[in-house]
Amino acid sequence: MGATTTRALEQTQPAPVKAEGSGRAIQTAITIFCIGLLGIALVPALIQMFLDKPLYYPDARFTLGNIFALFSDREVRATFGATFAFCSIVVVVSMVLGTCSAILIGRTDLPGRSAFLAILLWPLFLSPQVIGFGAILAYGPSGLLTIWFSDLTGISDPWNLYSVPGMAIIAGIAATPITTLYCLTAANQQDPSQEAAARIAGASPLRILLRITLPIMRPALIFALIMNLVNALETLAIPLIIGGPVGIKLLTTLIYDKSFEGAGLPQYGLVSALAFSLMALVGVLFFLQRLALRQSHRFVSVGSKSVRPRTLPLGRWKWPAFVLVSLYVVFGIAVLVGAVFARSVTFILSPDVPFFDAFTLQNYSDVLSVEIYRRSILNTLLLAVMGGALGTAFVAAVALVAQRSNYRYRRVLDAFAQLPRVLPGLVVGLGVFYASVFLPVIDLLRNTIWLLLIAYLIRFLSSGYGIVSPALFQITGDFDRAAKSVGAGWTKTMTRIVLPLSKQALLSCFILLMILIIKEYSSAVFLKAPGSEVIGSTMLSLWTQGLTGPVAALAVIQIILTAIMTSIVTRVLGVKLHG
Amino acid sequence: MANVTVTNLSRQYGSFAALKDVSFEVKEGEFLTLLGPSGCGKSTTLASLAGLDRPTSGKITIGGRTVFDGENNIFIDAQFRNLGLMFQSYALWPHMTVYQNIDFALELRKIRGAEAKKRIEDALEMVDMGAYVKRYPGELSGGQQQRVALARTLAYSPQILLLDEPLSNLDAKLREKARLWLGDLQRRTGVTTIYVTHDQAEALALSDRIIVMESGSIAQIGKPHDVYERPATAFVADFVGASNLFSAVLRVNQSGSSELTLGSGEKLVVDAQTGLPEGEVIVSIRPERIELEAGSDRLNVLPYELETSSYLGARNLAVVKVASQLLRVDCERIPSSARGMLRIPEEAIRVFPKNKEGRAL
Numbered sequence: 019m020g021a022t023t024t025r026a027l028e029q030t031q032p033a034p035v036k037a038e039g040s041g042r043a044i045q046t047a048i049t050i051f052c053i054g055l056l057g058i059a060l061v062p063a064l065i066q067m068f069l070d071k072p073l074y075y076p077d078a079r080f081t082l083g084n085i086f087a088l089f090s091d092r093e094v095r096a097t098f099g100a101t102f103a104f105c106s107i108v109v110v111v112s113m114v115l116g117t118c119s120a121i122l123i124g125r126t127d128l129p130g131r132s133a134f135l136a137i138l139l140w141p142l143f144l145s146p147q148v149i150g151f152g153a154i155l156a157y158g159p160s161g162l163l164t165i166w167f168s169d170l171t172g173i174s175d176p177w178n179l180y181s182v183p184g185m186a187i188i189a190g191i192a193a194t195p196i197t198t199l200y201c202l203t204a205a206n207q208q209d210p211s212q213e214a215a216a217r218i219a220g221a222s223p224l225r226i227l228l229r230i231t232l233p234i235m236r237p238a239l240i241f242a243l244i245m246n247l248v249n250a251l252e253t254l255a256i257p258l259i260i261g262g263p264v265g266i267k268l269l270t271t272l273i274y275d276k277s278f279e280g281a282g283l284p285q286y287g288l289v290s291a292l293a294f295s296l297m298a299l300v301g302v303l304f305f306l307q308r309l310a311l312r313q314s315h316r317f318v319s320v321g322s323k324s325v326r327p328r329t330l331p332l333g334r335w336k337w338p339a340f341v342l343v344s345l346y347v348v349f350g351i352a353v354l355v356g357a358v359f360a361r362s363v364t365f366i367l368s369p370d371v372p373f374f375d376a377f378t379l380q381n382y383s384d385v386l387s388v389e390i391y392r393r394s395i396l397n398t399l400l401l402a403v404m405g406g407a408l409g410t411a412f413v414a415a416v417a418l419v420a421q422r423s424n425y426r427y428r429r430v431l432d433a434f435a436q437l438p439r440v441l442p443g444l445v446v447g448l449g450v451f452y453a454s455v456f457l458p459v460i461d462l463l464r465n466t467i468w469l470l471l472i473a474y475l476i477r478f479l480s481s482g483y484g485i486v487s488p489a490l491f492q493i494t495g496d497f498d499r500a501a502k503s504v505g506a507g508w509t510k511t512m513t514r515i516v517l518p519l520s521k522q523a524l525l526s527c528f529i530l531l532m533i534l535i536i537k538e539y540s541s542a543v544f545l546k547a548p549g550s551e552v553i554g555s556t557m558l559s560l561w562t563q564g565l566t567g568p569v570a571a572l573a574v575i576q577i578i579l580t581a582i583m584t585s586i587v588t589r590v591l592g593v594k595l596h597g
Numbered sequence: 598m599a600n601v602t603v604t605n606l607s608r609q610y611g612s613f614a615a616l617k618d619v620s621f622e623v624k625e626g627e628f629l630t631l632l633g634p635s636g637c638g639k640s641t642t643l644a645s646l647a648g649l650d651r652p653t654s655g656k657i658t659i660g661g662r663t664v665f666d667g668e669n670n671i672f673i674d675a676q677f678r679n680l681g682l683m684f685q686s687y688a689l690w691p692h693m694t695v696y697q698n699i700d701f702a703l704e705l706r707k708i709r710g711a712e713a714k715k716r717i718e719d720a721l722e723m724v725d726m727g728a729y730v731k732r733y734p735g736e737l738s739g740g741q742q743q744r745v746a747l748a749r750t751l752a753y754s755p756q757i758l759l760l761d762e763p764l765s766n767l768d769a770k771l772r773e774k775a776r777l778w779l780g781d782l783q784r785r786t787g788v789t790t791i792y793v794t795h796d797q798a799e800a801l802a803l804s805d806r807i808i809v810m811e812s813g814s815i816a817q818i819g820k821p822h823d824v825y826e827r828p829a830t831a832f833v834a835d836f837v838g839a840s841n842l843f844s845a846v847l848r849v850n851q852s853g854s855s856e857l858t859l860g861s862g863e864k865l866v867v868d869a870q871t872g873l874p875e876g877e878v879i880v881s882i883r884p885e886r887i888e889l890e891a892g893s894d895r896l897n898v899l900p901y902e903l904e905t906s907s908y909l910g911a912r913n914l915a916v917v918k919v920a921s922q923l924l925r926v927d928c929e930r931i932p933s934s935a936r937g938m939l940r941i942p943e944e945a946i947r948v949f950p951k952n953k954e955g956r957a958l
Contacts (some may be wrong), residue, residue: 211688214649217675218682219702229701382912441933 041508045425048415058474059441059449062456067290072458074213084287088295091288094272101268104186104257109188109249113243115346117235122197122339123203125231127329130339135202137347142195143580144355145537146254146571147557152354153179154260155361155566159230163349163371185260189351192256197242198587204238205231208297223330236264237311243308248300248392252442253556254540259561269296273444277451277544279444286452293445357575368383381571385529391568393549397467397577399535401552402579405474410524412475413482418512421490422498435487439480445539446477451544466545473541478534482527489523497501526587533583536576599660599756599789600625600644606655608641608786608813615641616652617813623757623791628641628783630792630800633810639760639793642810646791647682647759648675660756668786681750681788685762687742689734695721695745696730702753721745723782740771747782758788764799797837801825809833831949834881839926841887844951847878851893861920865897868943881948882941885927889915891940901939906931 044421064071067085071078088094097414123135141149156163157179172348178184212234216226221223232239252268261271269292276289332339361367413435418423420432438446450473454464463469493516501511517524539554546555553576560569601623608616623629631639643666644659645648646657652672654667659680664673674683675713678747689698699720719891721727724744750758764772764781778802783790793797794800800807802820809816809824809832835842844859845865855867857880865880887912891898901924908931913925917939926939 209686209688210691211686214647214675215682215688215690215703215749217649218647218678218680219681219749220676220705221701224678225705231689234690236692276598593917 019419027472028442031148041110041512042425042507045419045423046418048424049427049431052416052431056434056437056474056479057478058453058457058460058472060445062447062452063290063445064291066452068288069287081287084154084291086530087288087400093267094288094292097267097269097465098271099300100266101181103182104189104268107183107186108190108193108244108253109243110247111187112193112246113239115191115194115350116240116242119194119346120198120201120205121227121231121344122343124202125227125330125378126332127336128184128332128343129336131548133345134347137351138198139195141351141355142193142199142535143537143577143584144192145191145255145539145554145573145576146192147259147539148358148577149192149354149553150185150256150259151557151561151566151569151573155357156353156369157184157188157572158331160368162360162367162369163353167406169369171455180264180266181261182261185256185266186250188260189253189256191354192253193246195244195348198250200242200245200485201235206313208234210577226235226541227330232256233459238456240310241307244310250272251297251299251303252444252540252541254444258558262562270442270444273448276450288565289448293448294366296442297440297445300442300455304551305515320520337370354593358570358573358577361566362574365567381567384568385571385575388568391572392555394551394553394572397551398553399579401467401470401474402535403531405471405478405535406528408471409475409478409482409531410486410528413479413486413527414517414520414524416479417483417486417490418516422495422512422516423508435483436480437452438476438478443477443538444544446473447541447544448478450541454545465550467550467552469545470542470550470552474531474538475546477541481534482531485527485530486520486523489520489585493519502590529583529587536583538577539597540596601660601757601789601791602656602658604656606642606644606645606657608638608650609653613722614813616645619655619813619815621808621815621818623789624943625951626781626787626789628790628792628803628805630794630804630807631810632793632794632797632800632807632815633902636812637810638813639795639810641813642727642759643682643759643791643793646757647676647680649682652744654791671849679753679756680759681755681757682759683746683750683761685764685765687734687746687766688744689746689749690699691734693733695726695732695734696731696736698734698745699749702749703867708753714715716752720748723751723786724748739766739768740775743767747779750753751786751788755788757791758783760790760792762794763792765794766909771912772799779803789814792798801837807837809837811836818821827882828947831879831881833950834947839925840883842879842881843922844877845871845880847875847948849875855948859920859922861922863899863920865899865941865942865946867946867948873948873950879951881947881949882945883926884925885915885924886942886945888926888940888942889917889926889937891938895940897941897943897946899937899941901937903932903935903937 049479050396066073068080068082069078070081070083091375111292119134119138123131123138128134154162155161157177159175159178159180160166161179163178164179168174202502208231213226213230220228252270254274257266257271258274261268267275273289273292273296276285276292309401316347343456357367359372359508362381363379364371364373365378365380366376368376385395416431416435420435425431442451450469454469455461460469460472464470497519498511498517503516506514537554538560543558547550548561553572557572557576559571560572603622604620606619607614608617613881619638619642621629631642633639641650646659646814652667653671655664655665656667657665659678662673662783664678665670665671674789690701693701696717699717703709703716703889715775717730722732724739724747726744726748729737729741729745734745737745737802743766747763760779764775767775776799791802792803804821806818807821810820811830811832817824817833819827819829824833824837828837828840831842834840843859845859845930847867848856848858850856857865857867857878859865889901892934899919901919903918904918904923906915907914913928913931915928915931917924917926919939
């Protein structure tokens with residue numbers, strides 16, 4: 019009897035809960051680590067901007083000369099016009115092609131829409147480098163299509179790829195899928211009854227398109243416009259490989275050239291000032307984007323999907339539109355990629371040499387046997403796996419503190435996590451490079467792939483954060499409060515409740531980081547050294563040496579690796595590319 | 598204002614028939630409601646009337662003009678039908694102000710200048726939204742958006758007004774207010790209105806006539822009172838106002854009056870001729886027609902056990918057991934004792950044929 023009473027008592031008494039920490043210490047550690055990492059990329063470069071000699075010179079003195087040089091240096095000023103022209107053409111090409119294809123696919127009865135969609139979005143997974151190589155192989159002065167066209171029409175030099183418009187059109191084509199994607203998402207999210215309402219009011223299909231559909235897409239169009247402008251400003255590969263040989267210099271290629279100048283000392287101070295002005299431009303653009311989209315909540319429509327989305331009938335324009343889209347697919351995508359594939363299995367790509375006479379697997383056997391090529395592939399794979407895993411852990415830790423704690427500086431951390439969005443790849447590469455010649459511990463990592471890993475962690479922090487942080491937002495905070503109410507501390511709540519619930523997002527983040535790392539070249543070219551080459555940097559240096567065959571083979575390998583990753587995301591994880 | 602005639606309208610989606618040979622007429626100025634559960638075909642009917650969806654066969658005339666004729670391959674697109682349709686989601690164009698939203702249709706009809714301004718002001722005045730001309734839809738509450746959406750459809754004087762569950766996005770209190778207001782507005786404008794809803798209370802309160810639809814067919818057409826008091830099928834009885842439905846065996850005795858036998862042997866006398874053959878039937882009894890605490894000297898008095906009850910404020914709901922059958926009863930007071938006698942008035946009993954699956958039709 020007595021024993022029963024005691025047991026009953028024990029049950030009613032609260033079980034002693036081990037005091038759980040508030041997680042302050044670990045939150046502070048994560049914040050310091052994140053800010054410190056970004057500091058590596060930014061602080062030495064920032065100091066360098068105000069020094070007259072390289073950072074590691076003991077007699078380097080403070081100067082504002084580098085900033086003045088931005089406006090007085092002839093070479094720098096000469097890039098302004100070309101950069102402006104380049105960016106304008108890129109934006110126009112990408113916006114027109116992207117918006118048209120999004121509307122044709124998302125809103126009309128264009129034949130073969132779903133097949134077109136898959137093909138049009140596919141170049142998202144191509145590195146702009148590969149598109150640049152493809153463009154030269156197909157449309158360069160001795161390119162396959164250029165010669166075919168000349169032979170056919172008798173016009174010699176029908177076009178000039180090696181010009182600002184030439185490389186801008188190619189860069190615009192490379193940027194089109196992202197515009198298509200943004201506009202398509204907006205087109206699909208539109209409440210179809212808004213178009214139906216205009217139809218009932220008596221509007222014709224064309225008027226509906228111009229007065230209702232397009233204006234409602236305005237936030238997406240503004241967003242895409244700024245993204246395109248940023249992308250055009252910071253793109254390095256296409257200006258470098260197409261504009262480089264003929265001496266066309268843009269802001270990015272100038273930074274690249276100046277940091278690798280053979281004769282004398284690289285002008286580190288000026289390069290740094292250039293890099294920061296590029297970054298400031300990007301920052302201003304993102305600020306403008308925010309400002310322009312402030313009112314976009316007006317455009318959010320939470321509608322029922324009761325009315326079947328009716329597609330706009332193209333009528334007699336159906337087949338002309340089909341032909342136009344097909345032409346774009348063939349000449350804007352298939353030919354570029356096809357040329358790279360064809361070149362990878364031939365000695366030479368020319369209409370004068372029959373394809374099967376030139377056929378060889380030599381390029382692939384080179385790539386797999388020559389030490390430097392093989393090392394590039396292995397390094398890329400190693401970095402993709404490590405960078406993907408560590409990057410995801412880092413992104414998750416930062417996102418948890420910034421989104422799901424009451425840590426005092428969580429907003430600061432959130433801002434820092436978004437900062438790499440305004441950091442062009444070459445600025446990150448340059449910054450980490452400066453850190454490696456200056457900072458004590460980091461300099462031990464010089465010429466190793468670990469330096470690249472640091473750069474990648476910084477570079478892709480925002481990309482990963484952009485996936486994980488909205489996913490965390492979707493998980494109700496009641497789960498955290500429930501865990502807290504049963505006595506769990508912050509760390510336990512995060513690791514046992516919130517992280518398992520966001521598994522899907524973390525996996526997507528991991529794969530996305532792997533894809534980005536496999537494609538990356540712009541930060542890597544500043545950090546590569548014998549032993550730490552990656553596919554992106556090796557392709558660039560081989561191309562300048564004229565070793566086109568191995569470049570094509572490496573490009574094909576890169577495409578295959580990203581294709582595998584992408585199919586994992588879309589098939590296995592069920593993540594949709596759009597919507 | 599116009600009348601509407603729908604003849605043998607059908608809509609196939611592949612092998613699925615969303616509408617099966619639906620025919621009805623709407624008189625000028627009438628308020629007609631299409632009522633039914635989701636998937637019954639009411640929205641398909643509305644989309645066919647609006648010209649947003651092309652039916653498979655049949656014929657529709659609006660105001661004497663044939664807008665669809667499957668046989669003669671006539672289909673006039675929504676663009677040219679001059680109707681007003683108010684969407685469940687309101688479908689206000691988010692990039693246009695309230696003024697521009699209404700003006701768009703006027704612009705298409707070449708109504709400009711002072712005339713347009715006056716029409717817009719009148720339409721907004723009619724829905725008490727005159728003060729909001731410059732606002733964007735995103736800056737309005739749900740109730741305000743609903744009013745603007747209605748003003749937008751009325752401003753260009755459409756031939757008929759189609760309303761697709763216009764109140765379903767409002768909360769319960771606002772919905773009741775909007776219902777009164779909508780009915781009043783329809784009477785004032787006198788526009789022929791076809792209203793789609795799954796809410797029987799809305800249908801009963803607003804309509805001149807109700808069409809109850811079930812799986813693509815019309816179950817009953819009638820005035821609200823008729824549909825409620827004399828449902829044509831067990832489905833209508835159940836969907837319009839909750840009924841007690843159960844099966845019983847129908848017998849016709851020598852004197853010609855009908856008698857029901859419940860599963861446990863209790864007998865109920867039915868008032869009128871049912872016109873049904875003897876055998877298994879479905880019985881429907883409205884909860885408010887059952888009288889608790891009845892004297893045993895009358896017809897159809899049966900013993901019951903009180904199972905459970907709930908207090909609902911103005912009235913009470915009791916669940917009682919008669920033999921093995923549970924019945925819901927609307928009553929003024931919850932009976933004080935657990936057992937008693939109840940009466941089911943003969944005229945309150947409705948009998949429907951039973952289909953093959955043994956389920957109510």
